[in-house]
Every structure is written in C-alpha cells, then in structure tokens.
Amino acid sequence: MPATWRRNAPVSKVRQAELEHLHQSRNEKKGTSGFEAVKLTRADVEWLLESYDNGRGPILDVSSDKRRGLSLAGVVFEGDELSDLPLSRADLRGAVFTKANLRRTQLSEANLQGASFYGCDLKGADLSRATLQDAAFVFRTVLEGARLVDTDLRHVTLDEVNLKYAVLDYANLQDVQLPGALLHGASLRHARLEGANLEGASLARADLRVVSRVVV
Structure with a gap:
C-alpha cells in the first residue's frame, strides 16, 4: 500500500505523550488495550501506526508480514475520516464507529468481535478473514464493494446494510x-x-x- 494513508501533520509532542501513556497502560493478560472508551482522531491513529512496533510501522501485506496489528480494543470514533488506513490484524474488539468514513480501509484479519458500526461508509473496505462475532453493522451502514472473503458472518447483525x-x-x-x-x-x-x-x-x-x- 502506498504512503497515501498519511494525510495529517504529526500530532503534538504533548499528544504523542498522551497516546504513548495510553498504549503503555494496556494489559495483555486482561485483554485491555488502554484505549477503552477513548475517542481518537485520524491524526492519532496515523501516529500510532507510524510508531507501531518500535517504528516498524503497520502491517501492509498480511501474506508476508506475520506480526500482530495495532491494539485499539474499545476505541471510539465519531464522524472520523479513516479511509485507506492500514489496520490489518488490528485488535478492535468492542470498538464503536459512528458515521465514520472507512472507505478502502484495510481490516483484513482484524479482530472486530463485538465492534459496532453505526451509519458508517465501508465502501471498498477489506474485511477478509476478519473476526466479526457479535459485531453489528446497522443504521444503513454501507458495505458496497467491500471484501468479506472467507469471513464468518453467522453471529453478525446486518441491519439495513448495503x-x-x-x-x-x-x-x-x-x-x-x-x-x-x-x-x-x-x-x-x-x-x-x-x-x-x-x-x-x-x-x-x-x-x-x-x-x-x-x-x-
């Protein structure tokens, strides 16, 4: 994936410190990310992706990169522009997306268990092999042209979706x-x-x- 997912100037040093503190507060044994109920912006996510794994950055190719993705379980996005972001294998359990733009966002093999999408636009997004148990796509969420290859949708709410x-x-x-x-x-x-x-x-x-x- 080209570097076109970077669209914002780096967040301030103060904000970087706040995000790093939240990231360091995660507890893998308890399954918490440190970002539960925290509202993030695209600029925040871009910085977290760029600095991920000691600066190695995000997963751009799941076929060759076997690392785990960014941990953002429980995060909240409201009306954010998140298109084209490389979030493959991200831990987004219980995340809440409200009227977010996720066009062409890479979510392949991401953990979206219990995540909620309210009136979101996921046109062209890639959710192939994502974990979607108890996830909800509601309020006219758009999945037009989305890739859901080899995905288990048995326990997913799909209400008024395109x-x-x-x-x-x-x-x-x-x-x-x-x-x-x-x-x-x-x-x-x-x-x-x-x-x-x-x-x-x-x-x-x-x-x-x-x-x-x-x-x-």
Whole structure:
C-alpha cells in the first residue's frame, strides 16, 4: 500500500505523550488495550501506526508480514475520516464507529468481535478473514464493494446494510437474516448459505455459483 494513508501533520509532542501513556497502560493478560472508551482522531491513529512496533510501522501485506496489528480494543470514533488506513490484524474488539468514513480501509484479519458500526461508509473496505462475532453493522451502514472473503458472518447483525458488489466468496452466512438486503452484483461464490433468510433481497447479477442452499 502506498504512503497515501498519511494525510495529517504529526500530532503534538504533548499528544504523542498522551497516546504513548495510553498504549503503555494496556494489559495483555486482561485483554485491555488502554484505549477503552477513548475517542481518537485520524491524526492519532496515523501516529500510532507510524510508531507501531518500535517504528516498524503497520502491517501492509498480511501474506508476508506475520506480526500482530495495532491494539485499539474499545476505541471510539465519531464522524472520523479513516479511509485507506492500514489496520490489518488490528485488535478492535468492542470498538464503536459512528458515521465514520472507512472507505478502502484495510481490516483484513482484524479482530472486530463485538465492534459496532453505526451509519458508517465501508465502501471498498477489506474485511477478509476478519473476526466479526457479535459485531453489528446497522443504521444503513454501507458495505458496497467491500471484501468479506472467507469471513464468518453467522453471529453478525446486518441491519439495513448495503452489500451491492460486495465480495463474499467462501463466507459463512448460515442462518444469517438478510431480508430485503441489497446484494445486487455481489459475489457469493462457494459461500455457505444454509438457513440464510434472503427473502425479498435484491440479487440481480449476484454470482451464486457453487453455493449451498438459500432460503429466499
């Protein structure tokens, strides 16, 4: 990924010290990140990514970089512009995103267990193989063109979401409730759809090759 994700001037020295203090307060044994209920901005995240792992920076290629990602469990984003950020393998358990712009954000293999997305824009975001147990995408959150390859969506709330042109190949959607879902042009090749409810869903031009049984 090019360095275009860096869009802000570095945060002040005072703010750097605050962020470092929060990062150092994490407790891996208890599973806390130090950022629980803390509101962060894009500039904060850019600095945390750039300084991550003693300055090595973020994970840009999950196929060759086997490190764990940035730990931001419980963090809060409200109306923030977070597009294109490299957050692969980030720990974002319980994070809250409200009306955030996450277009093309890299969230592959991220831990988003219990995370909430309220009215967010994730158009073109990559959530392939992300952990999404008990996550919620609600209030017309946009997942148009998002990549959810090989993702387990069985315990995910998908209410009034836009999944047009999304790539859901090999995803597990068993018993998922998606009545009236917008799946126009979506790719669902090899997806598991046993018991899924797609009644009234828009499936025009969707690729349903080699899928399991669908309830429509």
